[in-house]
Amino acid sequence: MAIVLGPNRYGKAETRLVRVVRDGDTHALADFNVSVALSGDLAATHLTGDNAGVLPTDTMKNTVYAFAKKHGVGEPEEFGLLLARHFVATQPQVKTARVSIESFGWERLGPHSFARKGDYTRVATVLVSDEFEQVVSGVTGLVLLNSTASEFRGFPRDEYTTLPETTDRILATAVDARWRHLSASGDFAKSYPAALEALTSAFVNTYSASLQQTLFSMGSHVLSQRPEIAEVRLALPNKHHYLVDLSPFDLTNDNEVFIAGDRPYGLIEGTVTRDDAPPAAAEWYL
Template sequence: MILGQNQYGKAETRVVRVTRDGSVHHIRDLSVSVALSGDMTEVHLSGSNAAVLTTDTTKNTVFAFAKEHGVDSPEEFGIHLARHFVTSQETLHTARIRLAEYGWDRIATPGPEQHSFVRRGQGTRTAQVSYDGTAWQVLSGVEDLVVLNTTGSEFRGYLTDRYTTLPETTDRVLATEVRARWRHHDGTAPAGGWDRSHAQVCDHLLQAFAGTYSRSLQQTLYAMGSRVLEHCAGIDEIRLSLPNKHHFLVDLAPFGLKNDHEVYFAADRPYGLIEATVLREGATPAIPTD
């Protein structure tokens, strides 16, 4: 038996790098996969790990380099990583770094504070129309609308018990993937048409997310729904489903680095899920909760 080509590494390390230029923030959001190869015969044949740099170390290196070198571009960041792995360990001969960048656009807001973003692509538009021969029900909606605030959010003062480990925070990244459905009164077309109405609702959702100092995601949800109803007279209710896309500060202390709200691990599971319906006074709920 002959050992053929082989490699190992850490796949899809999610790293979010925030650069704070005063009240204006910049964000780079990457998924980084590292594959290493070299003098790895013995680990396969005898189980000796003497030539192996652990995959956990490669993950930590991604986070540490995001702090030390920043992320000017995926290409430049990948060059820094590949060079490091190959030149720092004699047993590693080749490093392949694959990077995917998730683009974010600013949510335009008045004033100097610029720390709110929407995932490039603006989500997926949805609609549901029901008709029983007499009455119409028209639900408009949006899904996969990913938004993020790099600051302006806290979470503290909550119930605790012996199973609680989450520390309180007065400054956190708040990110969610908005799923919203809203019901038009009597199924009638809004003034200006369906397209204009949909664009307006989405803009109000974004403006409320960006403009609300958040003490909880529930508070942000209610502010988003309330703003839509306040500005869109033809909508009777809106149902929002907001998963909390957790961003955890990476502990860089083991590497002698300070993480001043700059480098985050973006976790996809498990996640908190916040859901609620905001109704115009006097309206009867009609949007399904599923």
């Protein structure tokens, strides 16, 4: 039996970067969490401890900060491409660079005052090699709720099924979505808010017979509205809301008072894609 080294990568995770753009008295703010991972001809360090091809992860961190000063940051997809292209171009042993960025939002309160937005986080992942460039945008922690226009019935039952059917329920989720771009040269400043709007409007306007149906509607609406996007992957936890029994207090609960459940929760995952879209250059995950 032979023992061999399988796929591997290494890098610097979660480099926190805040970049202030000072345009006179009015400032702009970018707040990123940047993770870099490199893969390629790196077998020697694993097998013999030879570090000749191992760019220090501290260098990756320093590159993030230096590039933020030299080039600015722009959209997270653009900054990720800038970094990934640099590592592939300057390190011959590196065949693929993956840069993942969380972009934290801030709301302007004045020329140089801001309040942190805590409702969701923008994310982006780029993969660059000599053969391909791939850009994935997305959002995580986008909490959405419909107080009606949702049902769940007609499901199979067995001896362990206790869930009653319902024709009127709260539908709530925390959207974790990623969408792959057809090109690495898109207008990400325009594409991102438009894709986000397509996701949320589909959630609002879909009468839901199941969260799976809502997932497909959300992904489909993004693809119908945004021709630059090839596919959408979604993970939708079902944030259960349980009707409170108020009968001990001689009160009727007409779908008005609920307990917001924490766990366990249903988790619905799926991919919606164009049937003519080219396949991904490299696998990507939520």
